[in-house]
Amino acid sequence: MSEADAGRIEESPSREVGEPVDAMPVNDRRSSSVEVVNGDMLLLHSIFYQGKTLKLAGTHTHIYNVVFRILKHVCKKVAQLTVAFPAGWDNDKPDSAKVASLCKIYNRVAKPFASAWSGSYNTDTLDDWGERNCTQKVAIDITTYAYELAVPRPADLNHYYKSFTSETYGETNLEQMASIIDELNIGPQDVLVDLGSGIGQLVCFTAAYAKCRKTVGIELSQTPANYANDLGDYFKKLMNHFGKTYGRFEHYQGDFLNPKFKKLICEEATVIFINNFAFSPELMFRITNELLQDLKHGTRIVTTKPFGDHKKELTVRSVGDINAISHTVELKSLDYGVSWTAKQVTFWLTTMDHTKLIRYYEEERRKKLEPSGSRERSQVTEKRKLDHKERDNRDTSNLNRGG
């Protein structure tokens, strides 16, 4: 990271990592306590088409808090489900025992209710929650629930990271990711790889919203990689509970520069996401030389710090650098699209374009050929002129001789 970048980060008031989205009131969504409960399994019957019962181990208070928010969310849409609840059930934050009791009452009502509904997508009552495919809002809400189940105290993430190193933590907001997916039209035809995927929330969100053929996250640090595995497990349970379809996804712990990932990155990936804002110049150099140079034609790379210097002109000096085989443009960025700064961070799109270099060499060859080509052409013309002159002279002397 350059000094200028470091200054920019220090000046900016840091937001809480992964600030919540709008499905629930903000103060409802953050779990403040993570106490051990060791309660029974929490079960929530699904009222969603093809949805599965949500089964969560009631081990910690934050699990109960999230389940309570899900209950409130669903009951707000289907008021009949609350008929057996005690009055004022949703007024304040109930303790774990009360949430467990609410789940039991809910299931008694939800089971017959859901079977009467089976076979329908229920969009009249459930609006976009009744669809098999996730809208942007539904994908954000489900990923956020998974996040909250997996990461009870997001602020703790900052403690695991060394500040101002390549492993500095920071998250891209899901709304920002949705805007990138929309702008680049990322979808089932794509394989997206998040290089440095942190706790893996973007991977899950992309699997839900873009339904890529495959979405993969690679994270170096063990602690966020562990969170990513938990988040992925909770995400699958929630998607199944809400009856939603999603694309295949994988989380790996490791160094994305490790040759074992090369085939995935250079041969399979069609979109690469790198939140490299805090990456060191050394790491940027290695990514450029060990990965980007070998990407296939057409691969799109989304970054928070641009690769290359967007030189338009290709010269003999620049044929060896990334500009020779790619072009870079600025993407639309949302305000506060990342977690670590209150300032807007620009996202960049670099597209691998090997035709640039081919065109450059063709042009160079043409230039080299042109002078000698025209020289040859003028030599031929000159010779033809001499031949004509000689013939004319011969004819004239024959005539003079009277032949």
Ligand SMILES: C[S@@+](CC[C@H](N)C(=O)[O-])C[C@H]1O[C@@H](n2cnc3c(N)ncnc32)[C@H](O)[C@@H]1O
């Ligand atoms: C700023 S976080 C981005 C998290 C996520 N992609 C997002 O945008 O929300 C950058 C991540 O890159 C990881 N990282 C840095 N160097 C890495 C490497 N060589 N291999 C894998 N991960 C790396 C860091 O540990 C950190 O979690």
